[in-house]
Each structure stands twice: as C-alpha cells, then as structure tokens.
Amino acid sequence: MRCLIWLILLPCLLASCSPAETAKQESITIPEGKLQDPAAIESGRLLFRRYCALCHGLSADGKGVRREGLSADPRNFHDPVWQEKTSPSEIFHTITDGLSQSSMPSFRALTEDERWNLVAYIESLGRAR
Ligand code: HEC
Numbered sequence: 001m002r003c004l005i006w007l008i009l010l011p012c013l014l015a016s017c018s019p020a021e022t023a024k025q026e027s028i029t030i031p032e033g034k035l036q037d038p039a040a041i042e043s044g045r046l047l048f049r050r051y052c053a054l055c056h057g058l059s060a061d062g063k064g065v066r067r068e069g070l071s072a073d074p075r076n077f078h079d080p081v082w083q084e085k086t087s088p089s090e091i092f093h094t095i096t097d098g099l100s101q102s103s104m105p106s107f108r109a110l111t112e113d114e115r116w117n118l119v120a121y122i123e124s125l126g127r128a129r
Contacts, residue, residue: 028089030088030089030092030116030119031113031116034116034117034119034120035088035119035120035123035124036120037120040116040117040120040121041117041120041121041124042121043114043117043121044117044118044119044120044121044122044124045121047110047114047117047118047121048060048118048121048122051107051110052064052118054066055067055070055074055103056074056075056077057074057076060076060077060078060121060122060125061076061077061078062074062075062076062077070102070103071101071102071103071104072102072103077122077125077126078125078126080126083123083125083126084126088119088123091118091119091122091123092115092116092119095107095110095115095118095119096108096115
C-alpha cells in the first residue's frame with residue numbers, strides 16, 4: 001500500500017516546481033540558427049554596449065567603469081575556461097532572471113529575442129579565439 005502511495009505521489013512531486021523553476025524552463029529551446037546568425041550577434045553586441053557594458057566592459061572583458069563595489073568582479077566573457085563550462089541556456093537564464101544575492105540584475109524587460117541576441121554575442125566571443 002505504501003508503495004502505491006509513492007507511485008502516485010512521486011510524479012506529482014517531480015512535476016511540481018517553484019515559480020522560479022517554471023520561469024527557468026520556459027525558454028529552454030534555442031531559436032533555430034540564432035547563435036550563428038551574424039545579424040543576431042551584431043544586434044547582441046549593440047544591446048550589450050547599451051545595457052551591460054557599464055559593468056561588464058565595452059568589449060565584454062569585465063572592465064566596466066561601474067565595476068567597483070559590485071558583488072563580484074564581472075567576468076571576462078572572452079575567457080576560454082568560462083566559455084567552455086557555460087552554455088547558451090545558462091547565459092540566457094542569467095540574463096532573464098539575474099543572479100540572486102548579486103549585482104547582476106534581471107533583464108526580463110528585454111524581449112526574448114533581444115535576450116537570445118545577447119547570448120549569441122557572448123557565445124561568439126568564445127569562437128573568436
Ligand atoms: C549593475 C552591473 C551589471 C549589469 C548592468 C549587468 N551585469 Fe551581468 N553581472 C554583474 C555581476 C557583478 C556579475 C557577477 C555576479 C556574481 O557572480 O556575484 C554578473 C554576472 C553575469 C553573468 C554570469 C557570468 C558568470 O560568471 O557565470 C552573465 C552571463 C551576465 N552577467 C550577463 C550580463 C548581460 C548580458 C548584461 C546586459 C544585458 C549584464 N550582465 C548586465 C553585473 C552586471
């Protein structure tokens with residue numbers, strides 16, 4: 001009988017996620033061809049200069065003029081070690097949700113397409129080596 005209860009309960013438990021988790025899963029599919037699209041990368045570069053450069057640096061090297069006093073030093077996005085271990089969906093989630101307990105804000109106000117363009121730009125820095 002106990003087993004039966006678990007058989008019924010377990011899928012429910014697995015399916016129930018916090019609202020944050022649900023938000024994280026909503027856009028897991030990378031739009032087709034986005035990461036290689038030169039227009040997306042260029043659009044991402046311009047968005048980056050407008051919204052991210054203050055902290056992350058104009059060339060995404062982590063040397064933004066406002067970097068002093070942030071929760072952590074913004075990363076150099078050209079760093080091959082970081083590029084190796086991150087993923088497009090992880091970058092997308094960070095941009096969408098921000099990082100809690102840190103100076104990295106949420107950019108949910110940008111359209112999903114704009115956020116993917118930013119991912120395309122950041123990813124392209126790893127290939128430019
Ligand atoms: C107010 C300053 C600020 C702005 C503006 C900002 N960031 Fe950040 N970001 C940070 C900081 C600080 C961290 C490191 C957070 C930590 O680890 O505590 C971070 C972390 C990140 C990370 C995770 C990197 C890692 O170490 O894994 C990504 C990706 C990122 N930012 C992308 C962006 C993008 C794209 C934009 C623009 C749309 C942006 N950020 C705008 C401050 C900022």
